[in-house]
Amino acid sequence: MAAVRKRGNGHCLPKTLPKCPTGIQGLDEITGGGLPRGRPTLVYGNAGCGKTLLAMEFLVRGAREFDEPGVFMAFEETAEELTKNVASLGIDLNALTARKKISLDYVHIERSEIEETGEYDIEGLFIRLGQAIDSIHAQRVVLDTIESLFAGLPNPLILRAELRRLFRWLKDKGVTAIITGERGDGSLTRQGLEEYMSDCVIVLDHHVTGQASTRRLRVVKYRGSTHGTNDYPFLIDETGISVLPVTSLSLQHKVSSERISTGIPRLDTMLDGKGYYRGSSVLVSGTAGTGKTSVAACLVDAACRRGERSLYCSFEESPNQITRNMRSIGIDLEPWVRKGLLQLHAMRPTLCGLEMHLATLHKAVNTFKPAVVVLDPINTFIIGDNAMEVRFMLMRLIDFLKGNGITAFFTSLTGAGAALEHTEVAISSLIDTWLLVRDLEVGGERNRGLYALKSRGMAHSNQIREFLFTNHGVELRDAYVGPSGVLTGSARLAQEAQEKAAEVARREGVEHRQLELACKRRAMEAHVASLRAQFEAEESQACKLVGEEQARGERLAQNRNEMARSRKADVVKTAPNTRRKKNKIKRRPQ
C-alpha cells in the first residue's frame, strides 16, 4: 500500500500527471492519488455494480473535502430520485445544491417524441453542461450514463462523432470528468466509449461465487501513471464506497519485539516465558471441541485486561453464545464489551463473498483500531473449492494486520481424519506461532493436549501439555510422560497420586530417621552426662585426697620444723613444691 502511494504521488518525478483526489477510501491509493485531473475517466460495469454511486461520491467528496464543485448530469435518474437514493448514504444533495456545490441536471430523452429529419448535433447538451459548469464554477463533471443517448437519439454515427467532440470539449474545459458506461459484449462498453476515452478506465464488477457476491474494482488503464492492476474488492455501506488495496506489494512490515501474554500463564512459559510477539499471526488448529475458541478468549481477555481493544470475529457462534460459553470457564467477556474494549462481530461466512468479508474486516479494524483481532474459525470460509482464494484473502488480511501491528489470532478446525498438521486453508506458512490442540486418547479417555508446533523467533517449549478447563480459566498442567507417551486425564491423575504417595512415604522415612537420630543423640548425651558425673566424683575424691595429703605433708613439715626449732636444727624447705602441685590440679577443666 505504502509503496503504491509513494510511487503514485510522484514526488520523485516532477513531470507526472496532475491528479484529482476522489476522496474515496482506497481508490486514491490504487490510482496513486486520484483520477487524471482535467481529463475524462471512464467507469463501466454491469447494472447495479455501483457506477452511479462511485461517480456521485466523487462529486460529493470533491465538493465537501476538496472544495471542488461538481456537475452531475444524469440520463437515467431524475434529480429527485438521485437525491433520495443517495440520502441513504448520508448525502444531502439538496443542501449541496443550495450551496452551489453541486448542480444536478436530469437529461430526459423520450425516443417516441423524437423524429429525426436530417443532420443534427448535440450542441444543446454542450450548452447545458457549459451553463451548469459556469454557474457553480465546477471542476468536476459526471455524465451518468451517457450511453443512454444512443437509445434516445437516432443515428449513432452522428452521436459517436458528437461524443468524441464532447470529450474533447470536456478536456478543453479542464474539468475532471467521470463518464459511466454499461458493460458491453465484445467491447468494454456497449457503445465502445472506450474508443474516445483512453486516459483512465475503471471497471466495476459484481461477482458471484458460491452464492456470495463481491463487488470489485479494477483500473484497466491509466495513461501516464502507475496504478494497482489487481481486482480490488470494494464495499458499499452507509458511509459510501471503500476500496481495499489489500495486497501489499512488499513485505516490509515493521515488527515489534514486544511480547503480549497469551492469557494463560503456563502457555506464556511455553513460549519463552513471555507469550506471543505483538503484531504476529497466531494460529490454533485442532479437531472439534479441543478448546480453540477458549484459547482465543483467553488472549482477548488478557488484552482487555491490559486496556487494549480487541476485535473478535466469530463465524459460527453468536456473540451471546460466546460470552455465555466463556463464562462457564471463568472468562467473563461481557464487561469488556460494555467498556467498549471488545467488539464481537458475528457473521456467517456465506453472508457475502470473501472479498466482502475482507472489506468488512478492514473497515471494522480501521474504525475500531484494535490491538488484537481474532478470527474464529477461518476454515468455514472454504465453501466448495475456493481454498486458494481463502488463502489469498487471509494473506491479504495478515499483511494488513501486520502492517498495522495488530496481533492476529486465527482458529482452524481440523476435520476428523485429516492430518493434524494440515490446515485446510494451508496458511501455515503465513503463521508465526502455530499452536496445536489435539485429543489425546489414552486409557479410554479423550483429553486435550496442546503444543507449540512452531513459533518464529523464540525458544518455545517442545512439550505436549495437557490443558484443562477450570472455572477460573484455561490451565496447562504438568506433563507426565508415561510408557505410552504423555499421560493425561485419569492416567495423569493416577500418576500424580502415585507420585504424591511416594513423596509422602519418602518424607515419612526421613522424619523417622530424624527422630531416631534425635533419640540417639539424647541417649548419647545422657551417657556423656553420667560419665562426667562419675568423673567429677572421682575428681573431687582425688582432689580431696591430694588436699589431705598436702595438709598432712604440711603438718608433717610443720611438726618437723617445730621439732627442729625445738632441737635448734635447720628448717627443711619442702613446702613450696607441694603448693605448686595443688595449683596444677585445680586448674584442670571441669
Next chain:
Amino acid sequence: MKTKPAAPGQKYLLRLYVTGSTRKSLRAIANIKKICEEHLKGRYHLEVIDLYQQPSLAKGEQIIAVPTLVKKLPPPLRRIIGDMSSTERVLVGLDLKKRELSD
C-alpha cells in the same frame, strides 16, 4: 405506430431551437419555413430560439440535439431533430402525414 393526421384548421405552435447561425441552423430555419408555408399556411406560429442567446432554455426544454423543432401544439408534444432536410419525416413528425409502415 399510427397517428391521426391533425384536423385541418388546427393551430400549430412550433419552436425551433438552433445554435447561432451555423450552416445546419440556417438550413433548418429555411427548411421549416418552407414546409410550414406549404402545409400550414396561416395556421402556425413559429418561434426561432438561439440557444446561445438563451442558454437556460436548453435545460428547461430538455434540448439535447440541435436543431430541434418542438411541436408544442397541437398535442402530442413532439421533437423533430435535424436540419429538416427530409420533408417527408418533418411532415410525419408534425402529424401532417401518416407514418409509413416501413419506417
